[in-house]
Amino acid sequence: MLIMSFIMMLIILFSIILIIMNFFIMFKINFSREKSSPFECGFDPFSSPRLPFSINFFLISIIFLIFDIEISIILPMIINYKYSQIFYWMFLNFIFMLILIFSLLIEWVDGSINWMF
Structure with missing residues (x-):
């Protein structure tokens, strides 16, 4: 028990030392106008940096x-085929795939999959 408390004290002491070192290291020593500007490459910005976000990237x-996520759900289903009733898992897998195919058709009809409008 004494060794455990000694190890805990060492861990706490080491953590405090790291926090104090971080406090002294985190301040910038040299302030440079070029480094603090948003464009470090030397070119002046020609347009606003707040361009509208393309909804295509978001939808994709x-x-x-x-x-x-669908793949991470299907893989355990395949492994569980060995250990349980096969018809129960086949029925659940069929329902799950039916929902996925239905959602894919909805996205296709809605035009979410098309890259160009």
């Missing part, structure tokens, strides 16, 4: 996220 990323 949401679609990718949905189908990426």
Whole structure:
């Protein structure tokens, strides 16, 4: 028990030392106008940096996220085929795939998959 408390004290002491070192290191020593400007390459900005976000990128990323999560759900289903009733898992997998195909058709009809408008 004494060794455990000694180790805890060392961990706390080491953490405090790291926090104090970080406090002294985090301040900038040299202030440079070029380094603090948003464009470090030397070119002046020609347009506003707040351009409107393309909704196509957002829709494609949401679609990718949905189908990426779908793969992480289907893989354990395949492994569970060995350990449980096969008809129950086939029915659940069929319903899950039916929902995914239906959502893909909705995205296709809506035009979310088309890159160009």
